[in-house]
Amino acid sequence: MEIKETSMVGTLELGDVEITLWPNPGKGIEIELESDVKLQFGGAIERAVREELARFSIENACVRLVDKGALDCVIRARMACAICRGVGVPYDWAKEDGEK
Amino acid sequence: MMVNSLGRELPEKVGSYIVRPYGSEAVETAVTVRTNRTAGTRSNGGSKLLGSIVAALEACGLQSGMTISFHHSFREGDLVVGQVMAAIRELGIHDLRFAPSAVVNLSNFSLAEYVRDGTITRIEASGIRGELGDSLIDGSIRMEEPAILRPHGARPRAIEMGELAIDVAFIAVSASDEYGNSTGQIGTNICGSLGYSFIDARSARKVVAITDTLVDYPCCPASISQQYVDYVVKVDKVGDSGKIGAGAARLTKNPRDLTIAQRVAEIIAASRRFQEGFSFQTGAGAISIACTKFLSEQMERRGVTASFALGGITSGIIDMYDAGQVRVVECSQSFDARAAGAIYSRPGVREIDNADYANAYSKGNFLDHLNFGVLGALEVDTDFNVNLLTGSSGRMMGGLGGGPDVAEGADISIVTLPIVRGRTPSVVRRVFTCCTPGETVACVVTQAGIALNPHHRHYGELREDLERAGIKPVTIQELQQLAEEITGVPEPIRTTDRVVAVVEYRDGSVVDVIRETVF
Numbered sequence: 053m054e055i056k057e058t059s060m061v062g063t064l065e066l067g068d069v070e071i072t073l074w075p076n077p078g079k080g081i082e083i084e085l086e087s088d089v090k091l092q093f094g095g096a097i098e099r100a101v102r103e104e105l106a107r108f109s110i111e112n113a114c115v116r117l118v119d120k121g122a123l124d125c126v127i128r129a130r131m132a133c134a135i136c137r138g139v140g141v142p143y144d145w146a147k148e149d150g151e152k
Numbered sequence: 153m154m155v156n157s158l159g160r161e162l163p164e165k166v167g168s169y170i171v172r173p174y175g176s177e178a179v180e181t182a183v184t185v186r187t188n189r190t191a192g193t194r195s196n197g198g199s200k201l202l203g204s205i206v207a208a209l210e211a212c213g214l215q216s217g218m219t220i221s222f223h224h225s226f227r228e229g230d231l232v233v234g235q236v237m238a239a240i241r242e243l244g245i246h247d248l249r250f251a252p253s254a255v256v257n258l259s260n261f262s263l264a265e266y267v268r269d270g271t272i273t274r275i276e277a278s279g280i281r282g283e284l285g286d287s288l289i290d291g292s293i294r295m296e297e298p299a300i301l302r303p304h305g306a307r308p309r310a311i312e313m314g315e316l317a318i319d320v321a322f323i324a325v326s327a328s329d330e331y332g333n334s335t336g337q338i339g340t341n342i343c344g345s346l347g348y349s350f351i352d353a354r355s356a357r358k359v360v361a362i363t364d365t366l367v368d369y370p371c372c373p374a375s376i377s378q379q380y381v382d383y384v385v386k387v388d389k390v391g392d393s394g395k396i397g398a399g400a401a402r403l404t405k406n407p408r409d410l411t412i413a414q415r416v417a418e419i420i421a422a423s424r425r426f427q428e429g430f431s432f433q434t435g436a437g438a439i440s441i442a443c444t445k446f447l448s449e450q451m452e453r454r455g456v457t458a459s460f461a462l463g464g465i466t467s468g469i470i471d472m473y474d475a476g477q478v479r480v481v482e483c484s485q486s487f488d489a490r491a492a493g494a495i496y497s498r499p500g501v502r503e504i505d506n507a508d509y510a511n512a513y514s515k516g517n518f519l520d521h522l523n524f525g526v527l528g529a530l531e532v533d534t535d536f537n538v539n540l541l542t543g544s545s546g547r548m549m550g551g552l553g554g555g556p557d558v559a560e561g562a563d564i565s566i567v568t569l570p571i572v573r574g575r576t577p578s579v580v581r582r583v584f585t586c587c588t589p590g591e592t593v594a595c596v597v598t599q600a601g602i603a604l605n606p607h608h609r610h611y612g613e614l615r616e617d618l619e620r621a622g623i624k625p626v627t628i629q630e631l632q633q634l635a636e637e638i639t640g641v642p643e644p645i646r647t648t649d650r651v652v653a654v655v656e657y658r659d660g661s662v663v664d665v666i667r668e669t670v671f
Contacts, residue, residue: 088574091545092544095643122574
């Protein structure tokens with residue numbers, strides 16, 4: 053899938069992450085991360101972002117994250133939301149059932 | 153490289169500082185204590201009042217390379233450190249050793265700036281949170297000598313052993329007469345206990361009392377006596393009483409903190425030491441204030457009263473005193489305006505010398521008689537070692553305060569903390585900086601359970617008492633694993649070999665060092 057427009061999700065509350073996602077045609081995935089826990093969790097956060105993009109078969113996108121200590125599940129949920137909005141598709145809840 | 157008994161790797165020397173590892177040898181105690189105090193004479197009385205801070209600096213003969221000290225009883229409301237340092241810079245004095253009882257974040261003073269311009273080249277305190285601490289850790293500011301961080305009880309020891317010889321002590325007081333009898337209890341801007349500055353008044357070569365309220369001779373009450381004071385300076389304002397609180401004295405509504413506080417009170421009530429005449433120190437954080445309230449309820453229910461409450465005092469403790477639940481309140485520090493005023497108005501609320509509170513190397517201190525000590529922490533590890541200084545973001549987050557003193561002194565030392573803060577686990581495999589040796593921690597209380605330290609001297613007793621009360625502990629490993637399940641496994645923080653601070657224990661031995669972090 054391709055990101056069609058810029059999407060912005062999340063908040064700057066403690067425990068949340070604010071994600072901005074925008075098109076990056078033909079130039080792959082670019083991630084910019086700002087986080088207080090970057091030293092200890094920067095790698096894990098980037099991994100979560102890449103895995104979520106891959107789950108939606110997104111190959112080109114720019115992602116900017118301003119993380120306020122969000123847990124892994126929060127980052128993945130916010131990413132899924134950002135991707136659906138950027139692509140312009142509703143989230144497929146049935147897929148979730150299949151995975152269980 | 154050496155390794156101390158806590159498993160922390162230490163260099164043998166940092167700058168000119170020679171490292172004596174924790175747990176290696178006992179300290180010589182039959183030694184004569186040292187002081188820099190000069191005799192002086194003022195047979196004709198008169199006034200010690202000078203017109204300005206600059207005049208006092210000149211009268212004291214302050215020169216480059218000397219050691220200066222302050223107290224932190226005004227906490228973030230302090231206005232004296234900034235005024236004195238500006239005057240020092242004006243005179244072009246530099247290369248000073250800055251040795252306050254603690255460094256707090258001040259709005260009118262940037263310690264980092266004074267280090268950058270060379271006014272200050274050495275620092276000894278209980279912590280260096282704020283811009284300077286962060287800059288030392290990321291290497292953007294470098295000092296030739298490491299910062300020496302000591303718990304509150306270790307500072308008077310270091311002074312009396314000659315390790316920290318103070319040339320000029322600047323003591324902010326809320327009221328003073330022209331002869332130097334002074335106090336923190338009356339005046340426009342009170343801070344309450346001046347406990348941290350007693351050792352400075354007794355030991356510095358020159359002592360300057362700085363006040364905004366001059367009173368008729370003799371100032372009454374007087375905490376700092378005329379016999380120690382060289383000069384008195386009046387300034388417009390010494391501090392803001394409203395900011396002496398370490399946290400607002402309101403009771404937290406955070407259910408996590410309330411749960412932890414409730415558990416602490418239950419543990420105390422379950423202990424066989426919770427009986428008529430027991431003693432406690434709860435501290436001043438959000439959990440502590442709630443804990444004081446829950447403890448008060450337990451005492452009422454059981455009809456037990458305390459002989460004394462110790463340390464940093466909040467209005468919650470004053471309420472307990474007023475209700476007859478505590479016989480004596482021993483204040484080394486006042487944590488809100490009401491607690492600050494209580495020393496003057498209540499005979500059993502006493503201002504005590506910080507050395508009397510926590511110095512293990514004297515003929516006695518209150519911690520020796522403390523039953524329960526409640527402590528906060530940034531991190532605790534599976535060996536029960538406590539980190540009070542550095543955050544996982546590679547920043548300087550706190551100070552040692554009296555943490556290591558209380559942990560060792562109290563019969564039952566209780567460390568309280570949430571298992572995670574945001575995505576940062578607080579119960580970890582190995583603390584980033586060890587500040588309080590695990591062997592002195594009796595138990596760790598989190599919202600997810602209580603862990604008892606099997607290596608603590610009162611482990612057997614506490615385990616039995618909790619069992620009888622139906623409180624089921626978990627292991628510290630279970631708490632650590634739970635934290636890691638929530639946050640994921642943290643990557644280790646990488647450091648260089650460059651040591652920026654040494655963390656001393658009560659006896660002056662080194663528990664750990666803080667190195668520059670690789671970002």
